[in-house]
Amino acid sequence: MMDMEQLYDLLKEEVEVDDAPNATELEINNASIDFKNVFFEYLPNQPILKNITFTVHGGETTAIVGPSGSGKTTITRLLFRFYDVSSGSILIDGQNIKDVTQKSLRKAIGVVPQDTVLFNNTLRYNINYGRQSADEEQIIEAAEGADIHKNIISFKDGYDTEVGERGLKLSGGEKQRIAIARTILKAPRIVLLDEATSSLDTKTERNIQESLNKLCSNRTTVIIAHRLSTVIHAEQILVLKEGVIVERGRHDDLLKLDGLYASMWQLQMNSISGNNELKFTK
Numbered sequence: 001m002m003d004m005e006q007l008y009d010l011l012k013e014e015v016e017v018d019d020a021p022n023a024t025e026l027e028i029n030n031a032s033i034d035f036k037n038v039f040f041e042y043l044p045n046q047p048i049l050k051n052i053t054f055t056v057h058g059g060e061t062t063a064i065v066g067p068s069g070s071g072k073t074t075i076t077r078l079l080f081r082f083y084d085v086s087s088g089s090i091l092i093d094g095q096n097i098k099d100v101t102q103k104s105l106r107k108a109i110g111v112v113p114q115d116t117v118l119f120n121n122t123l124r125y126n127i128n129y130g131r132q133s134a135d136e137e138q139i140i141e142a143a144e145g146a147d148i149h150k151n152i153i154s155f156k157d158g159y160d161t162e163v164g165e166r167g168l169k170l171s172g173g174e175k176q177r178i179a180i181a182r183t184i185l186k187a188p189r190i191v192l193l194d195e196a197t198s199s200l201d202t203k204t205e206r207n208i209q210e211s212l213n214k215l216c217s218n219r220t221t222v223i224i225a226h227r228l229s230t231v232i233h234a235e236q237i238l239v240l241k242e243g244v245i246v247e248r249g250r251h252d253d254l255l256k257l258d259g260l261y262a263s264m265w266q267l268q269m270n271s272i273s274g275n276n277e278l279k280f281t282k
Protein backbone atom coordinates (compact mmCIF):
# COMPACT_ATOMS: atom_id res chain seq x y z
CA MET A 1 0.00 0.00 0.00
CA MET A 2 1.32 3.39 -0.93
CA ASP A 3 1.35 6.23 1.53
CA MET A 4 -2.11 7.26 0.42
CA GLU A 5 -2.48 10.30 2.59
CA GLN A 6 0.65 11.91 1.23
CA LEU A 7 0.01 10.80 -2.29
CA TYR A 8 -3.46 12.22 -2.10
CA ASP A 9 -2.14 15.58 -0.96
CA LEU A 10 0.63 15.65 -3.53
CA LEU A 11 -1.44 14.62 -6.51
CA LYS A 12 -4.69 16.36 -5.67
CA GLU A 13 -5.28 17.51 -9.26
CA GLU A 14 -4.98 13.99 -10.60
CA VAL A 15 -7.27 12.33 -8.10
CA GLU A 16 -10.34 10.91 -9.74
CA VAL A 17 -12.97 11.71 -7.15
CA ASP A 18 -14.80 14.98 -6.55
CA ASP A 19 -16.84 16.23 -3.63
CA ALA A 20 -20.58 15.94 -4.28
CA PRO A 21 -22.15 19.39 -4.85
CA ASN A 22 -23.93 19.21 -1.50
CA ALA A 23 -21.27 17.27 0.35
CA THR A 24 -21.63 17.40 4.13
CA GLU A 25 -19.07 16.97 6.87
CA LEU A 26 -18.62 13.37 8.00
CA GLU A 27 -20.00 13.04 11.53
CA ILE A 28 -18.27 10.37 13.51
CA ASN A 29 -20.18 8.54 16.20
CA ASN A 30 -18.98 4.93 16.78
CA ALA A 31 -16.76 5.01 13.70
CA SER A 32 -18.34 1.85 12.28
CA ILE A 33 -17.66 0.89 8.68
CA ASP A 34 -20.01 -0.84 6.25
CA PHE A 35 -19.15 -2.16 2.81
CA LYS A 36 -22.38 -3.05 1.01
CA ASN A 37 -22.21 -5.10 -2.18
CA VAL A 38 -19.12 -3.26 -3.39
CA PHE A 39 -17.91 -3.97 -6.91
CA PHE A 40 -14.81 -2.28 -8.27
CA GLU A 41 -12.67 -2.32 -11.40
CA TYR A 42 -9.64 -0.17 -12.22
CA LEU A 43 -10.01 -0.91 -15.93
CA PRO A 44 -13.22 -1.64 -17.86
CA ASN A 45 -14.32 -5.26 -17.69
CA GLN A 46 -11.56 -6.25 -15.30
CA PRO A 47 -13.41 -6.67 -12.01
CA ILE A 48 -11.12 -6.58 -9.00
CA LEU A 49 -13.61 -6.60 -6.11
CA LYS A 50 -16.81 -8.59 -6.49
CA ASN A 51 -19.74 -8.08 -4.17
CA ILE A 52 -17.79 -7.20 -1.05
CA THR A 53 -20.01 -6.86 2.04
CA PHE A 54 -18.76 -6.56 5.61
CA THR A 55 -19.14 -4.50 8.75
CA VAL A 56 -16.44 -3.32 11.12
CA HIS A 57 -18.00 -2.32 14.43
CA GLY A 58 -16.73 0.84 16.06
CA GLY A 59 -13.50 0.25 17.97
CA GLU A 60 -13.00 -3.26 16.62
CA THR A 61 -10.32 -4.73 14.36
CA THR A 62 -10.87 -6.46 11.05
CA ALA A 63 -7.92 -8.23 9.45
CA ILE A 64 -7.88 -8.83 5.72
CA VAL A 65 -5.81 -11.76 4.50
CA GLY A 66 -5.43 -13.44 1.14
CA PRO A 67 -3.02 -14.14 -1.68
CA SER A 68 -1.10 -11.38 -3.44
CA GLY A 69 -3.33 -9.56 -5.93
CA SER A 70 -6.58 -10.65 -4.27
CA GLY A 71 -7.65 -7.02 -3.69
CA LYS A 72 -6.69 -6.30 -0.08
CA THR A 73 -5.05 -2.95 -0.75
CA THR A 74 -7.86 -1.98 -3.08
CA ILE A 75 -10.36 -2.29 -0.21
CA THR A 76 -8.37 0.21 1.85
CA ARG A 77 -7.98 2.56 -1.13
CA LEU A 78 -11.74 2.61 -1.61
CA LEU A 79 -12.35 3.32 2.07
CA PHE A 80 -10.01 6.30 1.82
CA ARG A 81 -11.95 7.21 -1.30
CA PHE A 82 -8.91 7.25 -3.48
CA TYR A 83 -11.27 5.78 -6.07
CA ASP A 84 -15.06 5.53 -6.18
CA VAL A 85 -16.76 2.15 -6.14
CA SER A 86 -18.17 0.90 -9.44
CA SER A 87 -21.36 -0.12 -7.63
CA GLY A 88 -22.50 -0.70 -4.08
CA SER A 89 -21.68 1.63 -1.21
CA ILE A 90 -19.28 2.30 1.63
CA LEU A 91 -20.72 3.85 4.77
CA ILE A 92 -19.11 5.27 7.86
CA ASP A 93 -21.59 5.60 10.72
CA GLY A 94 -24.36 5.29 8.16
CA GLN A 95 -23.07 8.08 5.89
CA ASN A 96 -22.12 7.19 2.34
CA ILE A 97 -18.53 8.31 1.90
CA LYS A 98 -19.48 9.65 -1.55
CA ASP A 99 -21.75 12.22 0.13
CA VAL A 100 -19.25 13.69 2.59
CA THR A 101 -16.36 16.05 1.96
CA GLN A 102 -13.07 14.33 1.24
CA LYS A 103 -11.44 16.61 3.78
CA SER A 104 -13.67 15.41 6.63
CA LEU A 105 -13.30 11.80 5.48
CA ARG A 106 -9.53 11.95 5.40
CA LYS A 107 -9.44 13.70 8.76
CA ALA A 108 -11.17 10.70 10.33
CA ILE A 109 -8.81 8.11 8.85
CA GLY A 110 -5.16 7.55 9.65
CA VAL A 111 -3.04 5.43 7.35
CA VAL A 112 0.07 3.49 8.35
CA PRO A 113 1.48 2.13 5.11
CA GLN A 114 3.93 -0.68 4.71
CA ASP A 115 6.58 1.54 3.19
CA THR A 116 6.42 5.06 4.49
CA VAL A 117 7.71 7.73 2.14
CA LEU A 118 9.16 10.52 4.22
CA PHE A 119 9.27 14.14 3.12
CA ASN A 120 12.70 15.60 2.44
CA ASN A 121 12.48 17.64 5.58
CA THR A 122 13.14 17.33 9.29
CA LEU A 123 11.92 14.54 11.55
CA ARG A 124 9.80 17.12 13.38
CA TYR A 125 8.10 18.12 10.13
CA ASN A 126 7.47 14.52 9.21
CA ILE A 127 5.70 13.79 12.51
CA ASN A 128 3.99 17.17 12.69
CA TYR A 129 2.33 16.44 9.34
CA GLY A 130 -0.16 14.28 11.27
CA ARG A 131 -1.62 17.39 12.92
CA GLN A 132 -0.04 20.67 11.95
CA SER A 133 -1.40 22.52 14.97
CA ALA A 134 0.44 20.22 17.39
CA ASP A 135 3.02 21.75 19.72
CA GLU A 136 6.49 20.41 20.57
CA GLU A 137 5.28 18.57 23.66
CA GLN A 138 2.61 16.71 21.71
CA ILE A 139 5.09 15.82 18.98
CA ILE A 140 7.44 14.32 21.57
CA GLU A 141 4.57 12.46 23.23
CA ALA A 142 3.62 10.93 19.87
CA ALA A 143 7.23 9.97 19.18
CA GLU A 144 7.41 8.33 22.61
CA GLY A 145 4.19 6.43 21.90
CA ALA A 146 5.75 5.14 18.70
CA ASP A 147 8.96 4.25 20.55
CA ILE A 148 11.11 6.45 18.33
CA HIS A 149 11.81 9.43 20.62
CA LYS A 150 14.99 7.92 22.10
CA ASN A 151 16.36 7.24 18.61
CA ILE A 152 15.58 10.79 17.54
CA ILE A 153 17.33 12.47 20.44
CA SER A 154 20.39 10.28 19.89
CA PHE A 155 20.92 12.02 16.53
CA LYS A 156 23.14 15.12 16.66
CA ASP A 157 20.38 17.39 15.39
CA GLY A 158 17.56 15.59 17.20
CA TYR A 159 14.15 16.54 15.84
CA ASP A 160 15.84 18.93 13.37
CA THR A 161 17.58 16.01 11.64
CA GLU A 162 16.94 16.13 7.91
CA VAL A 163 15.66 12.87 6.44
CA GLY A 164 14.74 11.70 2.99
CA GLU A 165 16.74 11.69 -0.19
CA ARG A 166 19.55 13.99 0.86
CA GLY A 167 19.21 13.51 4.59
CA LEU A 168 19.66 10.71 7.06
CA LYS A 169 18.66 7.29 5.79
CA LEU A 170 16.32 5.57 8.21
CA SER A 171 15.65 1.84 8.41
CA GLY A 172 12.29 0.39 7.39
CA GLY A 173 11.36 -0.06 11.04
CA GLU A 174 12.31 3.53 11.91
CA LYS A 175 10.31 4.90 9.01
CA GLN A 176 7.29 2.90 10.03
CA ARG A 177 7.59 4.27 13.56
CA ILE A 178 7.63 7.82 12.18
CA ALA A 179 4.38 6.94 10.39
CA ILE A 180 2.96 5.58 13.65
CA ALA A 181 4.00 8.75 15.53
CA ARG A 182 2.37 10.84 12.81
CA THR A 183 -0.84 8.85 13.14
CA ILE A 184 -0.82 8.98 16.96
CA LEU A 185 -0.60 12.76 16.61
CA LYS A 186 -3.46 12.78 14.14
CA ALA A 187 -5.57 10.70 16.57
CA PRO A 188 -8.02 9.47 13.93
CA ARG A 189 -11.05 7.33 14.85
CA ILE A 190 -10.28 4.91 12.03
CA VAL A 191 -6.88 3.38 11.31
CA LEU A 192 -5.88 1.63 8.08
CA LEU A 193 -2.78 -0.38 8.53
CA ASP A 194 -0.68 -2.35 6.09
CA GLU A 195 1.57 -4.59 8.11
CA ALA A 196 5.16 -4.85 6.98
CA THR A 197 6.04 -8.08 5.23
CA SER A 198 9.77 -7.53 5.46
CA SER A 199 11.15 -9.23 8.48
CA LEU A 200 12.46 -6.94 11.17
CA ASP A 201 14.58 -8.14 14.05
CA THR A 202 12.52 -9.57 16.90
CA LYS A 203 13.06 -6.68 19.30
CA THR A 204 12.16 -4.03 16.72
CA GLU A 205 9.14 -6.03 15.71
CA ARG A 206 7.95 -6.36 19.29
CA ASN A 207 8.36 -2.61 19.87
CA ILE A 208 6.48 -1.78 16.69
CA GLN A 209 3.75 -4.24 17.60
CA GLU A 210 3.35 -2.61 20.99
CA SER A 211 3.07 0.88 19.56
CA LEU A 212 0.62 -0.35 16.93
CA ASN A 213 -1.49 -2.00 19.62
CA LYS A 214 -1.60 1.29 21.50
CA LEU A 215 -2.49 3.17 18.33
CA CYS A 216 -5.31 0.78 17.37
CA SER A 217 -6.89 0.19 20.76
CA ASN A 218 -10.35 1.78 20.88
CA ARG A 219 -10.06 2.76 17.24
CA THR A 220 -11.83 1.11 14.36
CA THR A 221 -9.04 -0.69 12.56
CA VAL A 222 -8.69 -2.39 9.20
CA ILE A 223 -5.41 -4.26 8.89
CA ILE A 224 -3.95 -5.92 5.85
CA ALA A 225 -2.47 -8.64 7.98
CA HIS A 226 0.79 -10.42 7.42
CA ARG A 227 1.37 -11.50 10.99
CA LEU A 228 -0.13 -14.53 12.67
CA SER A 229 -0.28 -12.68 16.01
CA THR A 230 -2.48 -10.01 14.41
CA VAL A 231 -5.09 -12.36 12.96
CA ILE A 232 -5.36 -14.27 16.22
CA HIS A 233 -6.43 -11.09 18.01
CA ALA A 234 -8.72 -9.63 15.33
CA GLU A 235 -12.47 -9.56 16.01
CA GLN A 236 -13.03 -10.48 12.38
CA ILE A 237 -10.87 -11.96 9.65
CA LEU A 238 -11.86 -11.61 6.00
CA VAL A 239 -10.25 -14.11 3.65
CA LEU A 240 -10.08 -12.64 0.19
CA LYS A 241 -9.49 -14.63 -2.97
CA GLU A 242 -9.64 -13.13 -6.45
CA GLY A 243 -11.74 -10.22 -5.20
CA VAL A 244 -14.29 -12.32 -3.31
CA ILE A 245 -14.60 -12.83 0.45
CA VAL A 246 -14.46 -16.60 0.59
CA GLU A 247 -14.35 -17.02 4.38
CA ARG A 248 -14.98 -14.78 7.37
CA GLY A 249 -14.96 -15.08 11.12
CA ARG A 250 -12.59 -15.25 14.03
CA HIS A 251 -9.44 -17.30 13.91
CA ASP A 252 -10.97 -20.30 15.73
CA ASP A 253 -14.10 -20.27 13.56
CA LEU A 254 -11.99 -20.28 10.43
CA LEU A 255 -9.85 -23.15 11.63
CA LYS A 256 -13.03 -25.18 12.25
CA LEU A 257 -14.21 -24.35 8.74
CA ASP A 258 -11.23 -26.30 7.44
CA GLY A 259 -11.01 -24.24 4.23
CA LEU A 260 -8.49 -21.86 2.69
CA TYR A 261 -7.61 -20.16 5.98
CA ALA A 262 -7.13 -23.47 7.77
CA SER A 263 -4.91 -24.80 5.02
CA MET A 264 -2.85 -21.64 5.06
CA TRP A 265 -2.51 -21.96 8.82
CA GLN A 266 -1.52 -25.62 8.52
CA LEU A 267 1.07 -24.74 5.92
CA GLN A 268 2.46 -22.19 8.30
CA MET A 269 2.58 -24.57 11.25
CA ASN A 270 4.45 -27.12 9.15
CA SER A 271 6.98 -24.68 7.73
CA ILE A 272 10.47 -25.05 9.08
CA SER A 273 11.03 -21.29 9.18
CA GLY A 274 8.46 -21.10 12.00
CA ASN A 275 8.36 -17.31 11.92
CA ASN A 276 5.42 -15.06 12.61
CA GLU A 277 4.52 -14.53 8.99
CA LEU A 278 1.35 -15.44 7.09
CA LYS A 279 1.86 -16.90 3.66
CA PHE A 280 -0.71 -17.69 1.03
CA THR A 281 -0.04 -19.68 -2.05
CA LYS A 282 -2.09 -18.56 -5.04
Ligand SMILES: Nc1ncnc2c1ncn2[C@@H]1O[C@H](COP(=O)(O)OP(=O)(O)OP(=O)(O)O)[C@@H](O)[C@H]1O
Nearest residue numbers: 001042043048066067068069070071072073074075
Ligand atom coordinates in the same frame (compact mmCIF):
# COMPACT_ATOMS: atom_id res chain seq x y z
N1 LIG B 1 -3.87 1.30 -10.20
C1 LIG B 1 -4.19 0.10 -10.71
N2 LIG B 1 -4.58 -0.02 -12.00
C2 LIG B 1 -4.92 -1.24 -12.53
N3 LIG B 1 -4.89 -2.38 -11.82
C3 LIG B 1 -4.51 -2.32 -10.53
C4 LIG B 1 -4.14 -1.09 -9.92
N4 LIG B 1 -3.78 -1.34 -8.64
C5 LIG B 1 -3.94 -2.67 -8.45
N5 LIG B 1 -4.37 -3.27 -9.58
C6 LIG B 1 -4.68 -4.71 -9.74
O1 LIG B 1 -5.74 -5.04 -8.84
C7 LIG B 1 -5.54 -6.34 -8.28
C8 LIG B 1 -5.62 -6.26 -6.77
O2 LIG B 1 -4.53 -5.51 -6.30
P1 LIG B 1 -4.31 -5.18 -4.77
O3 LIG B 1 -3.10 -4.32 -4.66
O4 LIG B 1 -5.57 -4.67 -4.16
O5 LIG B 1 -4.02 -6.65 -4.20
P2 LIG B 1 -3.41 -7.09 -2.79
O6 LIG B 1 -4.26 -8.24 -2.31
O7 LIG B 1 -3.28 -5.92 -1.88
O8 LIG B 1 -1.98 -7.64 -3.20
P3 LIG B 1 -0.56 -7.59 -2.41
O9 LIG B 1 -0.73 -8.55 -1.23
O10 LIG B 1 0.39 -8.14 -3.41
O11 LIG B 1 -0.30 -6.19 -2.01
C9 LIG B 1 -4.21 -6.83 -8.83
O12 LIG B 1 -4.49 -7.69 -9.91
C10 LIG B 1 -3.52 -5.59 -9.32
O13 LIG B 1 -2.70 -5.88 -10.42
